[in-house]
Amino acid sequence: MRLHRLSPRDAFALQGNGGVLVDIRPQWQRQAEGGIPGTLVVERNHLEWRFDPRSDARLAIADRYDLPVVVVCSEGYTSSLAAAALQDLGLWRATDLAGGFHAWKAEGLPVESVT
Numbered sequence: 046m047r048l049h050r051l052s053p054r055d056a057f058a059l060q061g062n063g064g065v066l067v068d069i070r071p072q073w074q075r076q077a078e079g080g081i082p083g084t085l086v087v088e089r090n091h092l093e094w095r096f097d098p099r100s101d102a103r104l105a106i107a108d109r110y111d112l113p114v115v116v117v118c119s120e121g122y123t124s125s126l127a128a129a130a131l132q133d134l135g136l137w138r139a140t141d142l143a144g145g146f147h148a149w150k151a152e153g154l155p156v157e158s159v160t
């Protein structure tokens with residue numbers, strides 16, 4: 046397995062140490078389920094070009110290949126594919142949240158409503 050998937054607690058710890066959690070769920074899903082405080086929202090269809098350090102349309106934080114990025118989806122399926130795509134771009138520390146937002150919430154970690 047090429048991804049070292051993170052548990053919710055490990056992802057929370059990484060977020061506290063400079064890791065970037067990226068929520069790729071569509072707006073309707075975030076509104077229905079909630080969100081993770083401090084998470085950057087980049088919907089799935091924008092992810093690669095917003096995080097590729099070579100892209101003219103990249104986010105300001107996406108300026109290096111060693112950026113610790115943890116991709117979050119609802120249940121941890123789409124996020125695995127998205128994290129692998131980021132690794133294909135050269136972001137070698139990209140991974141995802143095992144179990145997705147549902148696992149995060151089940152662990153009792155901080156959540157917020159999304160409007």
